[in-house]
Amino acid sequence: MKNLFADIIVANTNVDRPFTYLIPMNLRDKVTPGCPVLIEFGKLTKKGYIIDIKEESDVDISKLKYIKDIENGELSTDENLLRLAIWIKHRYGVTFDKAISTVMPVKSNVEEKTTNEIFLNQDIGEDIIKELTKKRKVAWVRLLKELKI
Structure with missing residues (x-):
């Protein structure tokens, strides 16, 4: 040949x-x-x-x-x-x-894009807010108070 x-x-x-x-x-x-x-x-x-x-x-x-x-x-x-x-x-x-x-093509396999979603648990108790207040987590406390339904 x-x-x-x-x-x-x-x-x-x-x-x-x-x-x-x-x-x-x-x-x-x-x-x-x-x-x-x-x-x-x-x-x-x-x-x-x-x-x-x-x-x-x-x-x-x-x-x-x-x-x-x-x-x-x-x-x-x-x-x-x-x-x-x-x-x-x-x-x-x-x-x-x-x-x-x-x-030239960049990649042979393109990774699939993923998204993460976070859902708020509506059972935010006062004890969690008090604990965060003790730890001086002011931003968390304000956020949780605003989101509390």
């Missing part, structure tokens, strides 16, 4: 050009342009974004490394947003990494 190559922008680097990596067989069905991946960059494992997938490369295959895995918990972006990131890079002179991070 033919080799597939991915041009990848490495996140958080000062190098502003894509690097070519080989796509392993087990990831061929899963990777698409805009997909966040883990790659070996030097001696470190870094996050990168696939900007292009191709069947041929100008780089010697013996010098290329394989993509390690897909970044878990990250959402991939679609091709239109990827093109927007490339346009932002050329238009405003920012790095590929900054442009891509601008268009």
Whole structure:
């Protein structure tokens, strides 16, 4: 089977050009342009974004490394947003990494917003008000006297 190559922008680097990596067989069905991946960059494992997938490369295959895995918990972006990131890079002179991070979705799972409601117990006894008065909780005493029905 033919080799597939991915041009990848490495996140958080000062190098502003894509690097070519080989796509392993087990990831061929899963990777698409805009997909966040883990790659070996030097001696470190870094996050990168696939900007292009191709069947041929100008780089010697013996010098290329394989993509390690897909970044878990990250959402991939679609091709239109990827093109927007490339346009932002050329238009405003920012790095590929900054442009891509601008268009990438922020979270894969948004937490549900919860609201808490507090209900007043109408059985406020005089003993509670006297105890709060002893503790010099003046604001509480005034509030409870106003709310007392």
